[in-house]
Amino acid sequence: MMTTGTAAPPAPLLPGELDRPAAPPTRTKRVTEAVAAARRILEEEGPNALTMRRLADEMGIRAPSLYKHLSGKADLELLLIEDALFDAGEATHRALHDPGPHSPLLNLLVAYRAFAMTRPNLYRLATSGPLVRQSLPEGLEDWAGNPWFVVTGDSSLAQALWSLAHGMVILELDDRYPPGSDLDATWRAGAVAFERGAAVSERSVDEFVWSTVTRAPSSPQDPVAPRLSDG
Amino acid sequence: MMTTGTAAPPAPLLPGELDRPAAPPTRTKRVTEAVAAARRILEEEGPNALTMRRLADEMGIRAPSLYKHLSGKADLELLLIEDALFDAGEATHRALHDPGPHSPLLNLLVAYRAFAMTRPNLYRLATSGPLVRQSLPEGLEDWAGNPWFVVTGDSSLAQALWSLAHGMVILELDDRYPPGSDLDATWRAGAVAFERGAAVSERSVDEFVWSTVTRAPSSPQDPVAPRLSDG
DNA sequence: TGACATGGCTAACATCGTTAGCCATAATGG
DNA sequence: CCATTATGGCTAACGATGTTAGCCATGTCA
Incomplete structure (x- = not known):
């Protein structure tokens, strides 16, 4: 589980090691609950089971009410990714x-x-x-x-x-x-x-270039909505 | 593009190299067209655009007619994977x-x-x-x-x-x-x-075992329908 | 010529994410 | 203290998606 913001026992940093980043943007109690429920559903019932209605069900409310806390499914998934x-x-x-x-x-x-x-x-x-x-x-x-x-x-x-x-x-x-x-x-x-x-020196290799390898021109992926804050 | 079944110039096999497998199960002309169209849509418009209706559109028919040739979207995707x-x-x-x-x-x-x-x-x-x-x-x-x-x-x-x-x-x-x-x-x-x-001998390493690493018990993924033949 | 397979069609369904709009209760401020 | 607003629930409904049921024209072939 994630320990949002609670300081861990401060172990001395190793050379090159970065410090823990600032805690993620504050989450409402209800948002935290939603993320926890989503995580449970996702892991126990698979990605197909993670629907807005199923999630709402798990929280004892109806799907549209979720939108009082989350801007949409993409938002929820972003929180899970965080x-x-x-x-x-x-x-x-x-x-x-x-x-x-x-x-x-x-x-x-x-x-x-x-x-x-x-x-x-x-x-x-x-x-x-x-x-x-x-x-x-x-x-x-x-x-x-x-x-x-x-x-x-x-x-x-x-x-x-x-x-x-x-x-x-x-x-x-x-x-x-x-x-x-x-x-x-x-x-x-x-x-x-x-x-x-x-263990070996970084540049014991011939200067190989990958310049012939390029991406297909403008191959569309799925658009991803930008994150909205809690509403 | 895929050259289904047409023999390539028979290059002599390298040591350890496998021969090309038998051609995939024969595909109807219409199925081949569908797969080609699907591939076009997928690559040019992204995965979200690959819809049964969109695909049918591309072929000049209506979505339900696709089911005369394919058992479903999973079937189509399997052909693309092939x-x-x-x-x-x-x-x-x-x-x-x-x-x-x-x-x-x-x-x-x-x-x-x-x-x-x-x-x-x-x-x-x-x-x-x-x-x-x-x-x-x-x-x-x-x-x-x-x-x-x-x-x-x-x-x-x-x-x-x-x-x-x-x-x-x-x-x-x-x-x-x-x-x-x-x-x-x-x-x-x-x-x-x-x-x-x-270039190095295969077993110049200590006998490390990963036995502590195991999968989470019965974590569901998405079920995948078995392939149906052309109908 | 008649039976049947082929391959189109429309209508419709369930499920999904999502929006609109209503309403009860809690919080807040004059 | 009461009026107003914010919070957070609800139902109804929409559009998109995969898919099924059932109808029908056309071509094939015994």
Whole structure:
């Protein structure tokens, strides 16, 4: 669960580690309840069950009344994503400090995988589709991604390692690996590659450019409504 | 575009390379048209535009008439996924044979990234959410994933590398990297890690087990209807 | 020629997110 | 102390979505 604003035991920051960002914009009691209920429904009954009517039901009211507290479903999902990012940040930062049995990099991977596996639907919701970046609390995204930098010491390597972790997590959640795959071995293989890569100088490679790779011109995605404040 | 069943110039197979799987189950002319139209709509107008009514419109008929050819929207999407897997397999197998300017591993990554970037919405559709494995043509999945094994020589390493590629692709498509990120550098960093890892003996690592990491008990996803044949 | 399969159509339904507009109660201010 | 306003519920309803039921024209073929 998310501990909004309550100060944690102040562990000394590691070199390169960011401090926890300001708490997210204050939430009404009722909004907090709605988010909690939504989270419960999402995780226990799946994403299809998370409808405005079902959510209202869970709160003992009718669907239209939800709009007295939330601007719409997109707003609700944004709040869930906020929670997920806070939780993920907490879990991964903790992995940096806890005396895990392995290397920091491996501890981080283990923590990330465990985080995702224990709340798969929330993880999927928070990491799939275009991100509504400007609606998130200031600094949250940076803080949540910071452990990957702390562990690798390089921003490109950090992004690559996070990509690997996310890729493995989401493919595992979606059952995309061939049946019978030894996923632990897959994670191990990935960890090994980066464990070795992180220790090595950043630019021992030929200057390869990806310039031939470009995005298809103006490929539309789904529009995402900007966040509205509590009404 | 997909070249269903038409034989390609028979390039000699590389060691470990799988042969192209049998062509997908025959599609009616009308079904083929529907899939083509759907693909056009999806890529040019985004996933939200891919509606049964919109698709019917594109074909000059009314929505209910679509059900004379397809069992439902899930069926249509499955056909799109089939196409995407064939195309991806073609692109990546070609990367193995073309005299690319780089190492095989790098050539593969470049091809994969380019493939995804040129049809982002189809890629997202084909790789997001639970896979309806039993509805896919026999051998398609294995064949499409085979290049990753050819390049790494090890199944765990192959899955990890594919995970990295998918992670980077999907995060790039969804704009999940912090603004201003040098994504080429990220891909380079990832490639380097695996370039080095692939050359090394598979088991130079301590025997790490992930046994503490388990899935949340019975977390529901969205049910997926099994594929029905053409009606 | 008649039976049947093919492939269109309209009408309609359930479910979804969402809006409009009503009303009771609580809070607030002259 | 009462009037006014804000809060937060409600019902009714709308438009979009996937989908089904049932009708009918046309072509195929025994």
